[in-house]
Amino acid sequence: MLSRNAEGLYWIGRYLERARHGCRLLSDQLATMEDRPVEEIDQGWRRLYRAVHRTPLGGFLASGEEDEDFMLADAYTMADDLTFEPDNPDSIRNCLAAARENARQVRNILGVRMWSCLNLAYLDVRDVGIETIWNDQPDAFYGRTEDAIRTFSGIAVSSMYRDDGWHFLWLGWFVERTQLLAGLVDAHLAQYPTAAQHSESDWRALLRICEAHVAYRHLHSHSHRPGRMLDFLVADPLLAHSVRHALARVTEALDAISSGRSLAVEAGRRAGRMAAAIDHDWPNRDPADDAATRAALQGVRNSCLLLHEDIAATYFRYEIADAP
Amino acid sequence: MNGEPVGRQSVADGSGPSAAKRLFADYETRPAYYDEMFAATGVPRAHCLELCEALDGMQPDEIAAMQALAERSFLHQGITFAVYGEEGAQERIIPIDFLPRLLNAADWDVVERGLRQRLKALNLFLADVYGPGRIVADGVIPVDLVRGCPQYRVAMRGLEVPHGVHVALCGTDIVRTNDGFMVLEDNLRVPSGVSYMLANRRALKTSLRNLFRRHHVRGIEHYGQLLRQTLAELAPPGVSDPCIVLLTPGVYNSAFYEHMFLAREMGVELVHGSDLLVHNGCVYMRTTAGLRRVDVIYRRVDDDFIDPLAFRAESQLGTPGLFYAYRLGNVTIANAPGTGVADDKAVYAYVPDMIRYYLSEEPVLANVETHLCRDPEELAFTLDNLETLIVKMVGESGGYGMLVGPHATPAERAAYAEQIRKDPANYISQPVLDLSVSPCLAAHGAAPRHVDLRPFVLHGSETRLVPGAFCRVALVEGSLVVNSSQGGGGKDLWVLSS
Numbered sequence: 001m002l003s004r005n006a007e008g009l010y011w012i013g014r015y016l017e018r019a020r021h022g023c024r025l026l027s028d029q030l031a032t033m034e035d036r037p038v039e040e041i042d043q044g045w046r047r048l049y050r051a052v053h054r055t056p057l058g059g060f061l062a063s064g065e066e067d068e069d070f071m072l073a074d075a076y077t078m079a080d081d082l083t084f085e086p087d088n089p090d091s092i093r094n095c096l097a098a099a100r101e102n103a104r105q106v107r108n109i110l111g112v113r114m115w116s117c118l119n120l121a122y123l124d125v126r127d128v129g130i131e132t133i134w135n136d137q138p139d140a141f142y143g144r145t146e147d148a149i150r151t152f153s154g155i156a157v158s159s160m161y162r163d164d165g166w167h168f169l170w171l172g173w174f175v176e177r178t179q180l181l182a183g184l185v186d187a188h189l190a191q192y193p194t195a196a197q198h199s200e201s202d203w204r205a206l207l208r209i210c211e212a213h214v215a216y217r218h219l220h221s222h223s224h225r226p227g228r229m230l231d232f233l234v235a236d237p238l239l240a241h242s243v244r245h246a247l248a249r250v251t252e253a254l255d256a257i258s259s260g261r262s263l264a265v266e267a268g269r270r271a272g273r274m275a276a277a278i279d280h281d282w283p284n285r286d287p288a289d290d291a292a293t294r295a296a297l298q299g300v301r302n303s304c305l306l307l308h309e310d311i312a313a314t315y316f317r318y319e320i321a322d323a324p
Numbered sequence: 325m326n327g328e329p330v331g332r333q334s335v336a337d338g339s340g341p342s343a344a345k346r347l348f349a350d351y352e353t354r355p356a357y358y359d360e361m362f363a364a365t366g367v368p369r370a371h372c373l374e375l376c377e378a379l380d381g382m383q384p385d386e387i388a389a390m391q392a393l394a395e396r397s398f399l400h401q402g403i404t405f406a407v408y409g410e411e412g413a414q415e416r417i418i419p420i421d422f423l424p425r426l427l428n429a430a431d432w433d434v435v436e437r438g439l440r441q442r443l444k445a446l447n448l449f450l451a452d453v454y455g456p457g458r459i460v461a462d463g464v465i466p467v468d469l470v471r472g473c474p475q476y477r478v479a480m481r482g483l484e485v486p487h488g489v490h491v492a493l494c495g496t497d498i499v500r501t502n503d504g505f506m507v508l509e510d511n512l513r514v515p516s517g518v519s520y521m522l523a524n525r526r527a528l529k530t531s532l533r534n535l536f537r538r539h540h541v542r543g544i545e546h547y548g549q550l551l552r553q554t555l556a557e558l559a560p561p562g563v564s565d566p567c568i569v570l571l572t573p574g575v576y577n578s579a580f581y582e583h584m585f586l587a588r589e590m591g592v593e594l595v596h597g598s599d600l601l602v603h604n605g606c607v608y609m610r611t612t613a614g615l616r617r618v619d620v621i622y623r624r625v626d627d628d629f630i631d632p633l634a635f636r637a638e639s640q641l642g643t644p645g646l647f648y649a650y651r652l653g654n655v656t657i658a659n660a661p662g663t664g665v666a667d668d669k670a671v672y673a674y675v676p677d678m679i680r681y682y683l684s685e686e687p688v689l690a691n692v693e694t695h696l697c698r699d700p701e702e703l704a705f706t707l708d709n710l711e712t713l714i715v716k717m718v719g720e721s722g723g724y725g726m727l728v729g730p731h732a733t734p735a736e737r738a739a740y741a742e743q744i745r746k747d748p749a750n751y752i753s754q755p756v757l758d759l760s761v762s763p764c765l766a767a768h769g770a771a772p773r774h775v776d777l778r779p780f781v782l783h784g785s786e787t788r789l790v791p792g793a794f795c796r797v798a799l800v801e802g803s804l805v806v807n808s809s810q811g812g813g814g815k816d817l818w819v820l821s822s
Contacts, residue, residue: 002593003610104402104575108587108594116400123400164612257612315612320603323614 001164007316008106009165012099012118013172019095020149021180025051026079026092027142028209036201038071043191044205045078050187051180052090057081079138080130092145096122109165113155121148164257171253171311177246178274179304181210185233185243186297189290194226203229210241227287234297235282243300247275250307257315267310274303347387348380351763351770358502358760359772360425371428371820378535379423384769391422391765394527403523404581418520419813421764424528425775425795426539432791432819435505438689439496439779440787441679446510446666447783448682450490453665454480464681465674469698472749473671474719475513475664477627479634483651485660486558489783492622492658493551494667495794498689499776500760506690508757508776510675512659512667514624517794517814518547518780519582522589524816525792541818544792548589550782551622555590557784558656559619566619568592569609571600573625573641583624597625602645607655620656621646627661635661669718669752670696692757698749706753707744710737713753715744728804730756759804764797764815774798776806777817791819 029044036044042060049056056078083092100122107115125145133141153173160166184206192202203226207213210233220228236242254268277296285293313322353362361372368376379387398404398417405418427435452459453470454477460467470476495515497508525544529536552568559566569592572583587594599609600618608615623630629639634647649655665671673694676687695702695713706713715727727740744751761772777793795817796806806812 001612002595002599003612004596004599005593006612101575104580107402108584112401115402119400119402168612318610320601320615323610 001168003316003318005106005109006164006168007312008102009109009169010172010311010316011102012106013169013174014176015095015099015102016118016149016152017173017176018090018180019092019099020146021177021184022052022082022090022092022095023142023146023149024209024211025184026082027139027146028205030075030079030138030142032201032205033072033075040199040201041071041075043202045075047187047191047202048082049078050190051184052082053183054082054088054090076130076134079134083133084125084130093125096125096145111155111159113159114152117148117152117155121145121152124148167253167256168315170249171257174246174249174253175304175307175311177241178243178250179301181233181241181243181246182297182300182304184209185230186294186301189230189294189297192226193290194230195288195290200224206233210239212239212241215239230287230293231282235278244275244278247271247278251275254311267307267314270303270307270310274300274307345384345769346380347382347384347770348376348763349769352772354761354772357758357772357774358500360500360760360762360775362763372426374538375424375426375535379770384765387422387765390531391420394420394422394531397527398523402581403520403585405520405578419799420524420527421773421797421799421813421815422528422531423763423765423770424532424816424818425762425777426818426820428820429822431505434688435498435777435779436789436791438498438505438507438687439781439789441683441685441688442496442507442510442675443491443494443781443783443787445675445679445682446494446512447489447491449678450660450663450666451485451488452682454483454490454662459678459681462681464677465671469670469674470665473665473668475627475662475668477662477665479647479651480660480662486560486656487785489558489658490660490663491666491783492554492558493780493782494659495778495780497776497778498793499692499757501758504690506692506757507675508692509669510667510672511778512663514626514659515778515780516579516582516624517778517796519579519585520814521778521780521792521794521817522547522585524794524814528816536818539818540821542791542821544790547780547790548586550788550790551586552590552592554782554784554788555620555622555656555658558658560653560656563619567609567617568620568622569595569600569618571595571597571621571623571625571630573629577624579624586622592622597630597640597642600643600646602643602649605649605652605654607643607646607649618655620658622658627664630657630661669694669716669720670698670749673752692754695753696749697744697751697753702753703744703748706751707741709753710741712756714756715740715751715753717750718752719750728756756804759798759806762795762797762815764799764813766801771801773801774804774806775815793817 025048029048032041032044046060058077081088085091088094100118103110103115103118156169188206203224204213207216207229212233216229216232232239232242234243237244237248239245251268251271254271258265258268285296353359353364353366355364361368361376363369395417404416449459459465460470491512493515495511495517497511499506499508522544555568556566568590570583570587572580572594574580574596584594593609595609601608601610607618609618625641628636630642631644631646632639632642633644647661650657673691673696676691679685679687695706697703697706706715711729713729715729717725720726727737729737759774759776762775763770764773775795775797777795779789779793781787781789795815797813797815798804798806799813
């Protein structure tokens with residue numbers, strides 16, 4: 001497969017997962033505004049911004065401030081920033097635009113339905129702004145966008161030829177998911193240390209964002225045990241939105257791409273080490289030691305950055321002498 | 325909506341106060357122009373009779389709705405074209421007109437024979453001017469016209485190309501006037517439009533299914549297959565299963581959709597210049613499995629930009645060393661660099677002479693009378709008759725930089741005359757043509773609009789063409805400019821099998 005096409009598909013996967021994650025974070029955060037106290041809502045925004053490594057343009061509420069009107073205006077500005085802000089490269093609209101731009105470049109290898117689905121999703125967010133969705137039902141907007149992304153992935157699953165293109169699409173998708181999940185859990189711990197007495201709802205929100213609440217309830221009933229929730233989100237290989245599951249998909253894609261090629265092993269090794277660290281070190285961690293847990297999560301994030309470099313150097317931008 | 329005329333007779337009957345207007349109720353044939361559907365008496369031509377009756381039985385609103393649906397689907401699928409210089413025009417669709425233009429078998433036969441003959445002569449001309457130069461030595465074409473042409477590539481001299489084919493594909497613009505078919509322009513560099521021909525066909529075939537079936541329209545869908553076959557035949561000697569790629573300038577090119585479409589139709593990689601590299605005189609593309617040798621490049625990048633080492637040094641679109649690999653015979657570039665010398669608007673005037681010179685035949689398709697301003701007498705004629713002539717710059721295409729005398733203001737004509745005087749050799753003039761008209765959907769039913777057609781001819785070890793064309797329409801009433809880059813539209817051309 002042409003390197004540029006592989007890279008295009010890889011980035012489509014990354015941007016769509018980033019946009020989907022953003023939709024998920026925001027729809028959950030906006031849902032808290034219906035019945036949670038102002039302070040809790042503010043905490044939620046802090047976690048959210050920390051998770052996406054960004055600072056709101058106007059700052060957060062001053063500590064202890066409980067003005068409802070101010071909180072609402074603030075939420076409007078922050079949702080706009082994360083959804084439509086042209087200067088925010090990771091805003092949902094920019095992510096969809098970038099995914100579509102990559103799709104345009106590789107349209108000849110993308111099925112018509114995949115392209116149309118992505119193109120329509122983009123056209124739907126291109127012409128709306130925060131005022132439109134705010135006056136309507138912001139939840140509905142994020143739900144619709146997330147659904148469009150899921151539809152895209154569904155069409156991919158049902159129609160794509162399982163060649164390198166397929167593997168690069170999901171490689172990008174799950175490298176991004178690994179990185180985002182590690183970042184989100186880390187941000188959550190920074191905001192809500194396990195030892196502190198916080199309301200259960202914050203932890204439940206985290207499970208909801210990761211689409212893990214039903215599975216968790218099924219396995220552990222309604223017991224509120226932050227340590228167990230943490231293990232679930234990081235190390236359970238069966239949970240679609242766990243770090244470990246995302247890493248399994250990354251190694252699977254890398255194995256398929258590099259089969260039979262001797263020079264392409266570095267990326268695979270790195271992903272394997274990340275997975276092994278969770279399998280072997282994670283169960284032994286001290287559930288009350290947030291510092292060690294956070295360091296491990298930050299290690300996953302950093303490894304993802306290096307993994308990306310390995311992939312790019314091996315498959316996308318290699319020198320003649322290093323050709324695989 | 326199935327778009328079928330069957331079962332709509334109650335509407336077309338015209339009975340009752342709420343009956344809808346018929347499509348051709350207000351249609352007026354214009355005696356000055358050949359009408360593709362109606363004879364001068366207003367009666368439909370024999371081969372158009374059935375179509376005319378069926379369309380007349382449909383409501384204009386219904387056809388307009390189908391048209392709008394097709395255009396929306398074009399937008400969603402990204403079947404787009406960019407008009408340069410227009411802000412926000414990055415992704416515009418080419419408007420489609422849903423009333424097809426019909427061509428009977430006899431008319432198509434003339435067009436096809438003419439195109440085959442013309443392309444054969446043009447290829448012989450290119451092999452000659454980059455080879456022995458007989459036609460120039462024999463005084464058929466002035467030497468300075470050829471060598472002085474900005475599209476003449478000195479680097480191509482003495483180079484033998486596979487099968488002697490310089491032009492592997494062309495898109496010739498043909499118009500019908502009261503005197504019959506005429507060639508308006510040979511597009512021998514990187515002609516576009518074939519994807520729109522296929523998209524229009526797909527849209528009409530879906531919406532007017534039964535009507536289409538009843539007409540026994542000849543198929544054009546195998547174009548991609550023929551293109552691939554043609555390119556494969558032009559591979560360097562000894563390569564049996566060539567690796568073919570399509571080289572595009574990228575997504576910002578006006579015809580990017582077409583590049584993408586053709587790569588998909590042929591099942592070949594769509595590459596940018598930066599995806600290719602030249603190593604030891606061979607061209608490779610960068611794949612995830614390492615470097616892969618490339619044998620044939622169907623390039624949609626202009627000559628000037630294919631290789632910064634050989635042509636324009638600042639080009640970011642090409643691949644350094646590509647022309648070197650080409651000269652070594654390790655890769656085929658289609659069309660070959662330098663073909664522009666044969667579709668220069670001044671050289672165009674000599675194509676009938678080329679046909680006579682190389683093939684000893686009379687041209688099947690006539691040329692439009694052309695005055696070369698490089699000749700003092702013709703310059704004087706042009707300047708004296710600007711208000712009745714169309715003046716074009718020899719090196720331009722796509723309708724850019726031309727003056728339509730009758731539609732220009734005196735001030736515009738004076739300014740243009742000044743430009744011509746400064747550099748007469750850069751201009752040619754032609755009479756305003758009585759382009760044929762075809763019914764198109766207008767605001768209140770069908771109305772005549774000027775049309776031309778651009779069939780696409782392929783030339784590998786033999787000449788091939790699909791029986792169809794991108795039929796361009798001047799959507800504005802009275803306008804003669806059909807170019808897509810000037811806001812023209814398209815319609816489907818149905819070539820009938822009998």
